[in-house]
Amino acid sequence: MPQELNYLKETPSQTAGPYVHIGLAPGAAGFDIYKQELGWDIAGPNAKGERIRVEGVVVDGTGSPVKDVLLEAWQANSEGVFAHPEDSRDVENGFRGWGRVITDFETGEWGFDTVKPGASPARGGTLAAPHINLWVVARGINVGLNTRLYFDDEPEANAKDAVLNLIEWEKRRATLIAKRSERDGKVLYRFDIKIQGEDETVFFDI
């Protein structure tokens, strides 16, 4: 018998199920229990950079909106700095870079307000195009799905982004590009996620 390696195994994932909201976003689900809910304010009041809103819907393999999704976002600030001790640079006071939202129970639409991230460090001393990391959990999803939102007004940075270029099917890269518009003078990016089927969003094993 060869030796044992003696590593522990990662705890296996299970679906978040239909009632994830009461656990992770009770206030958003209309349930008043905590004094302070986590994840409502990604950027905080002091963040520099362009204020943006991101909106979308998650669609299943039948083309129907998934109305019981919870999404989490993780992003750098406008200068590409992550609010984390391993990033040696500072972020603005109150900038957390993390947020979570749930879909509207009737329409399946979700959205969050934040600042547009800057280019952040990537592997090999290169820079990643501005992006927001997204994690999608819901009933029927056994392991949370990781994807990235990029911006359609960053074509040059996107063309050089190492992660986008890993996707050998160029057509599929488009599923990660949010579309910019304006509404009532506010910058809006639309990012629909298709879990399955035609134009299926690219998901990552990170």
Add this chain to the structure above:
Amino acid sequence: MKPAEFYQRDREWHPPALTPDYKTSVSRSPQYALISLQGSPSEITGPVFGQNDIDPVDNDLIKNYAQPGEGPIGERIILHGRVLDENGRPVPGTLVELWQANAGGRYRHKKDTYLAPIDLNFGGCGRTLTDENGYYYFRTVKPGAYPWRNWVNSWRPAHIHMSIFGSGFAQRLITQCYFEGDPLIHKCPIVNTIPDPDAIDQLIARLDMNATIPLDSIAYKFDIVLRGRRSTLFENRLEGN
């Protein structure tokens, strides 16, 4: 930023996306393969939480939604354990959140229409930070089994949903904790999305008599393992290194 990556996730230990006996997964599973990424700062970093984010009572589900002087009905339990990484090292200061049904299997959620009643003194969610040894504990009532529309007669085993962060976004995990000896566990299509029986065993909390408080609460122990991390890296030239 120091270069260090998490060990790759063993996708044969976790459930696959498509598990047809769990019917909702059929239309909610990607058909294309995942694109594999090596760790970069986007994945290695993640949100940081502190004591200011939560209240001390948040980990006590016996109290955190009860009317003054009252409490929920059900089997009083302590759920405790450690959050470790695959190297067996504690994960300190990390956020652990949980949610569950009440003793009758009913969730306090407007979409839950099961005929078992709401408990006026039970909310069903809690959160805490692990201490410097990676230790956490909650006080709650043991949840009841409940029926769900999968097969005609499907019942979830008693379970508590748990959400854990770790130190990097790549460690983000949601799972479910089951209870030792529950005969519904191995009948459940959600449990059985996990192919390896040893992996299923890892989700079953053990009755822990040593942590039980006599004449007060029964205890269950549930350790959680997050992805481990290499201390050296084969590619040694990340930005800032």
